[in-house]
Amino acid sequence: MKPYNLKQWQDHIVDELTGEVIQEGTPVSATNLNNMETGILGADGFASVLIQQAMQSKRSIADLEGELVEVSLSNTMSYPFNNSETTVALQKARDTLNYRVLTEVLSSNGFVGDIEVYDKALNGFKIRYTGSATSATIKCFIQGGMFQ
Incomplete structure (x- = not known):
């Protein structure tokens, strides 16, 4: 041209x-x-x-914007068993499952072990820990997955 x-x-x-x-x-x-x-x-x-x-x-x-969620998990079973799983709802639904969940243990009553984030959905995910703690408070920073 x-x-x-x-x-x-x-x-x-x-x-x-x-x-x-x-x-x-x-x-x-x-x-x-x-x-x-x-x-x-x-x-x-x-x-x-x-x-x-x-x-x-x-x-x-x-994609850079994120949300912060504090999750309280509890476990009523004896190690090596654990029933700390809970579902976390997202404040803003995502457009894709390509979002990141960064976790930090804020407090616990015992050994937390690994924190697992799984079963992601557009409006939430599941989280649990693998250790013997009877309770834990986890801070989750969710980032990405949004195309507005």
């Missing part, structure tokens, strides 16, 4: 009394009109690229 050439259009001005042409107007021609069409096409293509970039930026920002 060739670059757009700005055209300074001139009005055609005629003296009403004498009929004398005071200023020649810019002719309406295929050349001038095609120049406008080229400019419109270029601007439309450029706008499409900018919209795509803005949407990608919005997706990237949404």
